[in-house]
Amino acid sequence: MNTVISSTMADGFRARLHALIDRSDMNQASFARMAGVDRSTLSQLLSAEGPRMPRADTLVALATSCRVSIDWLLGLTPREEIGLEIIDSMLQIQSHTRSPIDERFVGWLREAEGYRVRTVPESFPDFLKTEDVLKFEYQGSSFNTVGSSVEAMAARLAVMRRPDSELEVCASIQAITTMAKAEGKWAGLSKTARCNQLAYLIELYRELYPSLRIYFYTLVETYSNPFTVFGPKRVALFLGTSYLVLNGVDHIRLFSKRFDDLIKLAVVQPHQIEETLKDILSEIE
Structure with missing residues (x-):
């Protein structure tokens, strides 16, 4: 599909x-x-x-x-x-399991420990979501049958709490506001779950900043497909049912530059995230 x-x-x-x-x-x-x-x-x-x-x-x-x-x-x-070398040695295709437990992705994170990881998520990172929001988003997937999903998210949080961890997230502000308003794919998510999610995100960000830095851009000005730069190791471009994994230095530089360009267009900077989330929460309480 x-x-x-x-x-x-x-x-x-x-x-x-x-x-x-x-x-x-x-x-x-x-x-x-x-x-x-x-x-x-x-x-x-x-x-x-x-x-x-x-x-x-x-x-x-x-x-x-x-x-x-x-x-x-x-x-x-x-x-x-x-470039034949792209297909032969610089490019890989990896399937994506529709679940917050993605062993390949977690493995790439482990390999990039000590390096800066930069990600443009489809909505906002799974490890920043509450259990209720994860269950709602992944309803019908393996999340509901795998008991270790929450533990996996806790393990990823533990990695973020290490002193040498550095993660930059650049997401659209609409990814947060649509969840807050129960719009789009979030239609039917209860007000309690939405408020708890925003409160949880505020609390986590307060704890993890500045090791975790979030930028918000607006879809009115730009858009980016989901991708993650795992330090100097690789880039994973998310294509829905699979990852396009690029290992070449030029591709890593290309997507690092793309991330830098998104940051320049950000309408909310890392030091403004907590207050922005509080404002969004106050609108739905």
């Missing part, structure tokens, strides 16, 4: 995909067979009804069959040429 994400990146991807099909002189059915992509998947990716991005395996199939770079397909570079 494809991931619904920002129209900016998805529109750019769709335009590039259209260009590849036009260049091939094939109809969509023939192009799908050539690329090894399901025809219905290709139709969904080409549709303008709702921004969609491909799964990581589809992305690699398109790049390999059309001899273009994944970076170009994603709009990360104007250079179209493929």
